[in-house]
Amino acid sequence: MRRGVRSDSPGVVEATRESRQEASTETDRQAAWWQDxxxxxxxxxxxxxxxxxxxGDLDGVRxxxxxLELLGVDALWLTPFYVSPMADGGYDVADPRAVDPVFGDLDTFDALVRDAHAHGMRVIIDLVPNHTSDQHEWFVQACAxxxxxPERDRYIFRSGSGPDGxxxxNNWVSAFGGPAWSKISDGSAGEASQWYLHLFSPEQPDLNWNNSEVREDFARTMRFWLDRGVDGFRIDVAHGMAKPAALENMDPRAAESADTSAYFDxxxxxxxxxxxxRHIRAVLDDYPGRMAIGEVWTFDEDRFSRYLAPDELQQAFNFLLSQAPFDSDAIQEAIYRTLDAAGRAGRLPAWTLASHDLSRQVTRYGGGAAGDRRARAMALVQLALPGAVYLYNGEELGLPDVDLPPGVLADPMTRTRTDARGRDRARVPIPWEGTEPPYEFSAAEQAWLPMPADWxxxxxxxxLEDPDSVLSLYRSAIELRRTVLDSTDGTLEWSTAPAGCLAFRRSGGLVCVLNASxxxxxxxxxxxxxxxxxxxxxxxPTDAAAWIR
Structure with missing residues (x-):
């Protein structure tokens, strides 16, 4: 036993058996393409x-x-490309039903979806329901x-506290640091000072989901993109949106915790x-074979599983594995708990080790040669697991974080959290070919974030032609995953392993072994x-993994 994780893991087997039963009763098995x-x-x-x-832009993706077909992926998730002033990389949306000219236009988007489908890949797009840009017409109207x-009821405005407001x-803080409230100047004399809520940057005012216009408009946005052929949505801040009426003070310790279940928050x-x-799912149910996956930051298994109820999200990210250090016990516990959390709802997990919000694996696991080895090993662990896998662009190339000069940083977190390196370090563009930046990413002399000279x-x-490269490892693993594993068979059996190692058996007799000893x-x-x-x-060797049959 390790940290309370049973070596035979009957809880995992039971939970995933329920998920197999659910899958077998689907009217259209193909409709659940997202499961694996x-x-x-x-x-x-x-x-x-x-x-x-x-x-980068939509024609560039196209x-x-x-x-991407050569890599072997089944679907793409596109981060926001909507009209935006880009205060938070496009997650401050001014018009959710239009393409920002920097990325293209609606014709470009339609062509990308058609071409992706022709290449056998589905398309998931990001939706941002918690907030808008402060340049959205609604917020401009609310401030005026x-x-x-009634214009203010679409957002969360409150009178201030203390003398003269x-x-x-309340004491809420922004996820980016600093207060979660900003004061506006009211238009008429004699009115109390009012503040608006923004759980992220001041340029991202939170919507009031108790307002019927907000719900109706979001449904309109979903239908707009579904009618254009998208296959699913990634729901940003899927654990947000709903605010308690009393707006009670938070436990200040929650501000430094990634887990919203750790302290009162x-x-x-x-x-x-x-x-x-349920409102989101009701729209999706009118479009068979479409799905939604939520960004859910809670590590409480019961609370997490609620998001996967039959009438809610089809998938949700559980970030336990991405938070685990390169330690066999911590990794095994993260896998066990993630399977358990999804299994309580009769679902399979969606695994991720990286994203545009997280430090890249090579750096997170120690950097340098050790970080390279460990990131390669964890790629095999992740791709051997039951369920879906989400790969962040560049991890298949073994890219590390990049130390960037302050003058180029775009992440709003670097403006409000002076101790933060920000997220731009994991957002440096993809190097395609050549020996000097920008490595054919662009015909411009320099990309929007500078690229290292040693890439x-x-x-x-x-x-591509190096059989020992990180890219070749990913290509081989994805192909074997498709041909050897049934990833919708959620059975995972832990095997005995030496101290500092873990091993588990999957369908088809495949055993994955990780050596972190x-x-x-x-x-x-x-x-x-x-x-x-x-x-x-x-x-x-140490810092390595293998698939054995």
């Missing part, structure tokens, strides 16, 4: 630039679909209206959010299908 999909996360600004302005105006309504995971997800060996072109270990008997490092004399 490998989804590639395209950070649009950083993927490929087609027009030479140094910023031009690289052949690469009086305190009693000069203090925020009424900003997120309010029970009312589930009614909002020539990490480009797509350099790795610091020394080589003997491998189980069987055929080595794939390994993240060279296997000699039947031993697996």
């Amino acid at each position: 999909a490998v989804v590639y996360v395209v950070y649009v600004r950083s993927f490929a630039d087609s027009d030479g302005d140094g910023i 031009s690289r679909l052949g690469y 209206a009086g305190a009693a105006g 000069q203090q925020p309504p 009424p900003r997120f995971d309010n029970d009312g959010v589930h009614d909002i997800h 020539s060996d990490r480009t797509v072109a350099a790795q 610091g020394a080589p270990v003997p491998l189980p008997e069987g055929e080595v299908l794939l390994a993240s490092a060279a296997v000699t004399d039947g031993t697996l």
Whole structure:
């Protein structure tokens, strides 16, 4: 036993048996394509630039679909490309039913969806229901209206506290640091000072989901994109949206915790959010074969499983594995708890190790040669797990975080959290080919974020023909996952492993072994299908993983 994780894991087997039963009763089995999909996360600004302005765009994505087909992914998730002043990389949306000119236009988007489908890949797009841009026409109207105006009811305005209302309504802080409230100047004399809520940057005012216009408009946005052929949505801040009426003070310790269940935090995971997800699901149910996956930051298994109720989200990200250090016990516990959380709802997990909000694996696991080895090993662990896998662009190239000069940082977190390196370090564009920046990402002399001068060996072109490259490892693993594993068969059995290691068996007799012990270990008997490092004399090096049959 390790940290309370049973080696035989009957809880996992039971939970995933329920998920198999649910899948078998679906009217259209193909409608549940997302259950075992490998989804590639395209950070649009950083993927490929087609027009030479140094910023990635939709035509750039379209031009690289052949690469994604070669990689073997089943679907793409596109980060926001909507009209936006870009105060938070497009997550401050001014018009959710239009394409920002920096990325293209609606015709470009339609062509991308058609081409992706022709390449056998589905398209998921990001939706941002918690807030809008402060340049959205609704918020402009709200600021111009009086305190009693109906325009303000679309957002969360409150009178301030203290003498003359000069203090925020409560002690909530922004996820980016600093107060979660900003004061506006009311248009008429004699009105009390009012503040608006923004759980993220001041340029991202929170919507009031108790307002019927907000719900109706979001449904209109969903239908607009579904009618254009999208196959699903990633719901940003899916544990947000619902705010308690009393707006009670939060536990200040929650501000530094990634887990909204760790301390009292009424900003997120309010029970009312589930009614909002039922509203979202009701729209999706009119479009068979479409799905939604939510960004859910709660590590409480019961609370997490509620988001996966039959009338809510089809999938939700559980970030436990991405938060685990490179330690076999921590990794095993994260896997166990993630399977358990999804299994309580009769679902399979959606796994991710990286995103545009997280430090990249190579850096997170120690950086340098050790970080490279460990990131390769964890790729095999993740791709051997039951359920869906979401890969963030560039992880298949083994890209690390990039130290950037302050003058180029765009992440609003770096303005409000002076101790934060920000998220831009994981958003540096993809190197495609060549020996110097910007490595054919763009025809411009420089990309929107500067690219390192030592990435020539990490480009797509350099790795495609190298059988030992990170890219080749991902390609092989994705292909074997498709041919050897039934990823919708959620059975996972833990096997005995040496100290500092973990091993689990999947369908088809495949065993995944991870060695984080610091020394080589003997491998189980069987055929080595794939390994993240060279296997000699039947031993697996440290910081490595292997698939054995």
